[in-house]
Amino acid sequence: MKRTHLPLNGLRVLDAAARHLSFTRAADELAVTPAAVGQQVRALEDTLGVVLFRRTTRGLELTPEGEAGLAPLRDGFLQFEEAVRAMQAGQTSKSLTIAAPRDLSEKWLMPRLAELARRDADLRFALVSADTAPDFTEANLDLAIHWGEGTLGHEGEAIESAGMITVERPGGGAEAAIAWPGCPDHERATIRVADAGLAIDAAAEGLGRATVPELLAARDLAGGRIVATEQARPSRRGYWFIAPLPQWRQKKVQALVAALAL
Template identity: 75%
Template sequence: MKRTHLPLNGLRVLDAAARHLSFTRAADELAVTPAAVGQQIRALEDTLGTVLFRRTTRGLELTPEAEAGLGPLRDGFLQFEEAVRAMQAGQSSKSLTIAAPRDVTEKWLMPRLAAIAAADTDLRFVLLSADESVDFAQANLDLAVRWGDGPGAEEGEAIEADGMVTVSGLGGADTPIAWPGEPDAAAPVRVADAGLAVDAAAAGLGRATVPELIARADLASGRVVAVGDAQPSGQGYWLVAPLPQWRQKKVRALVEALAR
């Protein structure tokens, strides 16, 4: 018999009926009718090609064939239960693996994770650097931060931010600082990401236009100042994960803590 064709429903009914030696009490346990129990047993007998129960003057009795299979069957159900517990264990785990661009991790994510961890000292974080889409299964990821106009193929929630902002250091130069999100071949300073652009502006090398989320902490500390008002953007940072990870309690709790 192929494993994929195991009559699991019928075997579950057999286990209940064998424990009670009563189709009626088995039906009560399984929340079905006695007739449905009888139908499942008959179908299982047809599938196995053997009789499982006999009716006698003393009531329902197991056949020797049914008796022979009950021990391994119940061991199998215990294995199923252990498998389910093992698969659910990840949801109660306090360890989360998160992928984000380097500058998002440094400027926004790590300070927020520190505050979250201070409130729950059992939490453990694994942080990976990822500027582009990552394979959640291969990297064993729980959550990722991505830049875009939506979550793409995954489930997601937008991180609130005020679009793009231009920043400069106190008394800094009035020349542009380029980075991949704001390319400028003529800029005298070019850096690898928005976080480094903020750092370059803070060092007095010029002005950088970056996502407000990246500049937020440096603006709040006075390390850089805003040049004009923040401008709306059709893109932003998103917390994303495939549906199975997104539904996990630990991931939902982290998303709620990060997004507020």
């Protein structure tokens, strides 16, 4: 069944004017001018084809037609408020769906999510592997992490990092260059692997040297599994938190981004 178009602004003005029986006091409540209240009431009367108010020597009073619709109107506004609260409840929930590249999830994201979960037992995470640009129109995502030079047209912020770093097995390994899609000199590399995480693992096994995001290598470097052959150097590419504006505005997303950025 086709729904009737509801003149919500006019109905809101009607409610305020009926409660105060004064266009001036209704205007004060709604932060508009009395003239604007009068215009909204006249437009609503034209739309409905009824007279809602009459001016008398005692002031403004509702007509029987206006009085007849007032109770269900106010019930409707209460239901609108309940609907808004129900929709906003999702912002305070602690269940999030996150898309990220597999290697970032393994080496950076999951350890941090585990620490957050230890601190807050109500947190719930669903992780989705996304090695290409995430499609928010098809996936029920709250947040994605993307490797590149920007936010892909979404809202977002860069994850702080020292840039790129070259690593190898402690004590040295083979001289071969280990490459992954998106790294420098990928086509000329001796050994190619699917992602930067596998490049780190290959370097740790002594297969060669890999130039990878410092963010990804940090835990393996700290644990002594690999060593750096030089200082990290800045890179135009990096990891970004991204989401369309409605998802980005969610309190739970902003809280997660702030916690992960520490």
